[in-house]
Amino acid sequence: MDALSFKEVYKRFGATYALHGVTFTIPRKVVAGLLGPNGAGKTTSIKLAVGLLKRNKGEVEVLGFDPWREEVKARMKIGVLHEKPVYPPDVKVSTLLLHLAKLRGSDWREVKRVVGITGLKEYLNIKVKALSRGYLQRLGLAQALLGDPELLLLDEPTANLDPIARMEILELIKNLQKELNVTVIISSHILPELQRVCNYAVFIGAGRILDYGSMGDLASRYGVGAILKIYTVNPRLLASSLVQEEYVEAVEIHDSFLKVRTRPGHWRYVEKKALELGAERVELSTAKLEEMYKAVVKYAA
Amino acid sequence: MRPRILLHSSYILGRLSKELAAAMAGLAIIQVIFLSMMAPRMAIRVTLYPQPGYVAYPQPPPMMLAPVLGITGFLYAMLTVAMGAQMGLELERGDSALYLSHPISRLSYVASWIIASIFIPSLMFFFSLIIPILILEPHLLLGVGGGEIALILLQVSTSGSIVLLTAALFKKRSLALAVGIFEYLMAPILLTLIAAIITFTTHTTPSAGNMLWIALLYPYNYYMMFGYLGANWMGAAIVNMPVFSMLTALLLAYTRWGFEVK
Amino acid sequence: MLREVGLFIIVSMLLTTLVLLYLPTKFLFAQETVCGEGFTMSREDLGITEGALVSRNMRVKLLLEIRVNGFYSNNMSDAYLFAIPEKIYKGSLEKTLPYLEKEEVLRLLKDNAVGFAKVRKLSFDRLESDTINLVLEDPLILLLYIEGNTTQTVSPPSTPPTMPVPPPGIHYCFVVGTKIVIENEQLIRAADIAVIGLAIFIAGDLRSEDSWLKKLKSYARKIKPGEPKQE
Incomplete structure (x- = not known):
């Protein structure tokens, strides 16, 4: 069962179609980027996935539930951070989080856990209106993490943040995936940011899906360069062999692994070569999102 | 786990508890001042000793609570309208998306607003009226116009459901507030005018029966206006109750099938 | 919640x-008025109107008065307003009074009343009582007792000549003022x-x-x- 699947989904606002026969799936345990320019239909897709909007046609399934008809069951398993979220200004952080925790059948312990993760412990007794933008975004993450959700939907989590707060939030998201092992779907139009965290991508433009798949598959499909993380007992030795390969652009040596940048379309070859040369394990770290996005848009056009 | 409707309505009330306590204090003070002024009149009943040959002069119907209900009923209505419009504010500003991203159904969300904006103000109004009576003299309860109280509760609840329906449909606080104020304050005046024009142009004498349509939305006003013509409170309540139930059902049905949060 | x-x-x-x-100490008495006409008992030596029944919803202070503005008689020698517990009046008094002499009637009424007040003649057809001040415990019957020939009423003055002839008998209003009593209860x-x-x-x-x-x-x-x- 996929974490999220859309099948021929249409969503109309008045006469304008925000989504036009959208079909895609996102498997579990990935960090997926929902990528597209402003107005592409990213936020609409997320709101449909949460059950805040009703589709005009098609099927939406979140962890096996229809989010419109089985809203409570679906929302029990998902945590959402909306784009430009609004919080009641005169409520204390603790009161708000406790109420949301109670809706999930949890209590104070859960609030303490999420404020521990998001670094809001010192701000529990402060009113929401007194929080800075960065801390409001942390509050957004904290409320999304309540109840230990299986799927996190983050809509433009770094929008309107200063560079430092943006870095902090991205780092937080990265750690979350590692520590909590949840499926994360991040919608954004800032590609370099997602480059650091995503291993799955859904490209959307003008209410239509351009393509979707794992970074590796997409990189192969569109001939885009990739970065491989190659684990080996002797990184230095392997690096000296790989650097001579013609498809390898650059090699970065770490204690127990190498980071290898490959030429567009050839990461499979480099992966095979590394295994032959005695590598223990090879992971596709990231493909170059910007290149991939350009290729996808070009192909779709 | 407590039902989510109760959890969320408690949360709404908790956020507004200071304002509600102030409103309650205002209502209670006005009710008790009026009641203690009127209690002496309600304390006794003076009738002619029933002997054959005595002529008892007709007395007006005992609408003892009319003055107090006129003032506190208005405050109660405005409290209900303001609370209902608060849901419009949540929907307009976007707070509702936050709550509805957690496991509370749309139906429970709106139902908790029904509790917070219709049920709780009604309870406050009822308490502010009944507690002074209970302290003064519980027997007075029998003499007090139970019908009048029931009618004003129904009338304000009907207004409350109209405000909530407007808030849910248009997601605008100002519109919900305007509709509520128009519906409770302006529309009755217009209706009275229409009733007068109808009576005048058709050369009919107004009677409690042919003016019963006013009770569809305004059972209390109808009873106050046509009580002297023999309007009975039960009839007004029976006419209004289906309207109130229908409006509430419409609100819940819309919430279940078409209520979207942007 | x-x-x-x-x-x-x-x-x-x-x-x-x-x-x-605080408030009850400041409030004036609220008034209830009930009016009627005719005598219950009209004889050559006295007349009685069984005026009003004051029933109780709560304990209150009462101010009782009677105002008569339609008694065209020159025969009144004395008059009283009585407040008698309903139980006593209905139990025996009501049936006994018609058979008693006027002195006995007055004595019995005085003995059984929880309060009474003198009624004075203000003008040709107007009477008014002093105020009875009491705390209402049980339902009361208010009675106007007039000593004199109440079987005859005189004509009103002929000027102005167009004035209608008044009805025979009596036209009266009982005025009951109330004030709540705040007690330990x-x-x-x-x-x-x-x-x-x-x-x-x-x-x-x-x-x-x-x-x-x-x-x-x-x-x-x-x-x-x-x-x-x-x-």
Whole structure:
């Protein structure tokens, strides 16, 4: 069962179609980027996935539930951070989080856990209106993490943040995936940011899906360069062999692994070569999102 | 786990508890001042000793609570309208998306607003009226116009459901507030005018029966206006109750099938 | 939500009690008037109108008066307003009075009344009583007793000549002023309601994670003078 699947989904606002026969799936345990320019239909897709909007046609399934008809069951398993979220200004952080925790059948312990993760412990007794933008975004993450959700939907989590707060939030998201092992779907139009965290991508433009798949598959499909993380007992030795390969652009040596940048379309070859040369394990770290996005848009056009 | 409707309505009330306590204090003070002024009149009943040959002069119907209900009923209505419009504010500003991203159904969300904006103000109004009576003299309860109280509760609840329906449909606080104020304050005046024009142009004498349509939305006003013509409170309540139930059902049905949060 | 309901009850009870303790001392008496005409008993030596029945919803102070403005008779020698408990009047008095002499009637009425007042003639057809001041415990019957020949009424003065001839008999209005009495009974009821409100408030508050009482407790702990610091 996929974490999220859309099948021929249409969503109309008045006469304008925000989504036009959208079909895609996102498997579990990935960090997926929902990528597209402003107005592409990213936020609409997320709101449909949460059950805040009703589709005009098609099927939406979140962890096996229809989010419109089985809203409570679906929302029990998902945590959402909306784009430009609004919080009641005169409520204390603790009161708000406790109420949301109670809706999930949890209590104070859960609030303490999420404020521990998001670094809001010192701000529990402060009113929401007194929080800075960065801390409001942390509050957004904290409320999304309540109840230990299986799927996190983050809509433009770094929008309107200063560079430092943006870095902090991205780092937080990265750690979350590692520590909590949840499926994360991040919608954004800032590609370099997602480059650091995503291993799955859904490209959307003008209410239509351009393509979707794992970074590796997409990189192969569109001939885009990739970065491989190659684990080996002797990184230095392997690096000296790989650097001579013609498809390898650059090699970065770490204690127990190498980071290898490959030429567009050839990461499979480099992966095979590394295994032959005695590598223990090879992971596709990231493909170059910007290149991939350009290729996808070009192909779709 | 407590039902989510109760959890969320408690949360709404908790956020507004200071304002509600102030409103309650205002209502209670006005009710008790009026009641203690009127209690002496309600304390006794003076009738002619029933002997054959005595002529008892007709007395007006005992609408003892009319003055107090006129003032506190208005405050109660405005409290209900303001609370209902608060849901419009949540929907307009976007707070509702936050709550509805957690496991509370749309139906429970709106139902908790029904509790917070219709049920709780009604309870406050009822308490502010009944507690002074209970302290003064519980027997007075029998003499007090139970019908009048029931009618004003129904009338304000009907207004409350109209405000909530407007808030849910248009997601605008100002519109919900305007509709509520128009519906409770302006529309009755217009209706009275229409009733007068109808009576005048058709050369009919107004009677409690042919003016019963006013009770569809305004059972209390109808009873106050046509009580002297023999309007009975039960009839007004029976006419209004289906309207109130229908409006509430419409609100819940819309919430279940078409209520979207942007 | 229980907490808020409890709070509403307590606020309402407190304000009610405060207002009730203060206002009744300032208020004027509220008035009820009931009018009628004719005598119940009309004889050559006396006449009685069994005027009004004052039944009780609560204990109140009463001011009782009668105003007569349609008694065209020059035969009145004495008159009284009586307030007699309904039970006594209905039990025996009512049936006995027609068979008694006027002195006996007056004595019996005086003996059984919880209050009575003299009625004075103000002008040709107008009478008015002094005020009876009492606390209403049981339902009362108000009676106007007139000594004199009440079987005949005289014609009103002929000027102006167009004035209609008045009806024979009597036209009267009983005026009953009331004022509530605040006693221990009311305070006990207020205390009962306070206990109920407080119980609901505490039950609701303790169930709440954001308990005001718990906060108050921890605040009290904080401001409590601490133990001497160890060096």
